Every structure is written in structure tokens, then in C-alpha cells.
Amino acid sequence: MSFESVQFEGILCLRILAACICGCVVGYERTNRYKEAGIRTHAIVALGAAMIMIISKYGFSDVNSYDAARVAAQIVSGVGFLGAGIIFVRNQSISGLTTAAGIWATSGIGMAIGAGLYIIGVVSTVLILLVQVVMHRKFFVTKEPMREHLYFVVADGEEGIHYIQKILKKHQIQVTNIKMERKKEKTIQIEVEVIVPVALNQMQLLEQLLKQDVILSVRSAK
Structure with a gap:
């Protein structure tokens, strides 16, 4: 293994670490609201998505012709099943939709950072936090309980x-x-x-x- 190869894989590891940190940030907000999926879940989803994205892009470079999007595309559907397990129906009311959507979006953050789109991943993290925190507050009087x-x-x-x-x-x-x-x-x-x-x-x-x-x-x- 050459020095260039080790250096390149080190950069890829930094991508996974960055995705994990972004996942922790999103999960921290969910933990503070006592939600089922917290820091560990979001961190694992983000770093896992980044890892799979990296494998999809660089893991088949020894194959002459391959579709780099095929493996990455399965992340979206796969995380969808994970999110479905967080949604609960109790007494004709639904809970967990926001957390499930957050996990799905967190996987997108991991995919972006795994693909090397750091700015997209970080900006998406900030936007998710803004939606989760700011939109959670009641700015308007509503008649709904x-x-x-x-x-x-x-x-x-x-x-x-x-x-x-x-x-x-x-x-x-x-x-x-x-x-x-x-x-x-x-x-x-x-x-x-x-x-x-x-x-x-x-x-x-x-x-x-x-x-x-x-x-x-x-x-x-x-």
C-alpha cells in the first residue's frame, strides 16, 4: 500500500468522522426532547451513510464499468425502514414522525459528507437544527391542543x-x-x-x- 493510498483513505476517514459529528449535533437536540432516537442513533446513521457512500464511490474502482449510484441509492430506502420503526400510533394519534424524518435527513447529511460535499452537509445540519428548534416553538395562537x-x-x-x-x-x-x-x-x-x-x-x-x-x-x- 503506497503512501498516497494511505493518505487518501485517511481523508475518507475524516469524512466519516465529520458525518458522525453532524449526526451527534442533530441527535443532541432530539435527546433534549426525550425522543426515542437520540445522539447514538443519529450518529450511527450519519457515519453509516457516509461509509456506504464512500464504498459506493471508491470501493469498485477496480471494476471497468460500474454504477456508483446503485449502492448509495439503497441508503434512502434502507433508512426509511429504520424511520418507520420510530413512528407510533397511540389512541388515534401519531408520534415520532419528526424524529423519523430527522433520521432520514441525517442519512442525507452522511451521504453528502461521504461524497466530499462538506459545505452541503454542514449547511444541511444547521438547517435541520433550525427547523427542529425554531419551528418547534409556538409563534402563533392556535386552537389546537x-x-x-x-x-x-x-x-x-x-x-x-x-x-x-x-x-x-x-x-x-x-x-x-x-x-x-x-x-x-x-x-x-x-x-x-x-x-x-x-x-x-x-x-x-x-x-x-x-x-x-x-x-x-x-x-x-x-
Whole structure:
């Protein structure tokens, strides 16, 4: 193996590293929103797409005639199946579409950097973050209720659970899904997916929930 060959493969490795970093950046935003696919998933998708793109471009250079796009084209459809596994349908509502779309777009970032289009990959990363962060905020008043995730830690027993249900019902908050896990330190962790009215003051709601001693902590996914 010549020095030029080693140098060239070193440059290709830098492409994979750059794609991995961009994937981590996108995944970090998803992790902060407690989504199913976070830093590791996005990083692996990005570096994997970059690796496959590099193989597609340079892995068959010893073949006289080959279609460099054939292998790379399968990334788009392959990542589509991965994204489909993140989409959930619960109580006639769909969740995970944004994360699935983000994974699909992250694979495009990896393909761009793998092809040597660094500027395209970095700019796409920034644009995805802008869409995920800026567009997530509510700039306009809407009559549509909002879907949120609330996370509780309560003392072991039914009192805290009953109090949570009572307060949510009082504020006309619809519970669409609930998960409970009993911990060794005699506490129960509760994840509640709810639909809340737009006019609801969430800070006041959280403060009211914390007034009960059996509720040790409460936070929203925002």
C-alpha cells in the first residue's frame, strides 16, 4: 500500500468522522426532547451513510464499468425502514414522525459528507437544527391542543398516583398514555403522555402538582 493510498483513505476517514459529528449535533437536540432516537442513533446513521457512500464511490474502482449510484441509492430506502420503526400510533394519534424524518435527513447529511460535499452537509445540519428548534416553538395562537410528556417521581403507594389523576382531570387534561416503573428506593417513576389545552399555564400546573408531599419531582419534556 503506497503512501498516497494511505493518505487518501485517511481523508475518507475524516469524512466519516465529520458525518458522525453532524449526526451527534442533530441527535443532541432530539435527546433534549426525550425522543426515542437520540445522539447514538443519529450518529450511527450519519457515519453509516457516509461509509456506504464512500464504498459506493471508491470501493469498485477496480471494476471497468460500474454504477456508483446503485449502492448509495439503497441508503434512502434502507433508512426509511429504520424511520418507520420510530413512528407510533397511540389512541388515534401519531408520534415520532419528526424524529423519523430527522433520521432520514441525517442519512442525507452522511451521504453528502461521504461524497466530499462538506459545505452541503454542514449547511444541511444547521438547517435541520433550525427547523427542529425554531419551528418547534409556538409563534402563533392556535386552537389546537398540544401533546406533552410529563415525568413524575412519587413515593411508593397509590396516593401520589390518585392525586396526579385528580389534578389532571381538574385542568381538563386528557391522558393518552401512561407508564409506571417501580424503583428499589421505594419510589415510582411515571411517564404520562397528555393532551393539554393551549390556554393552560403549565408552570402553575407543575407547581400545584409539587404541593403534594408524595410527589417528589415533576418535569415536562420541554
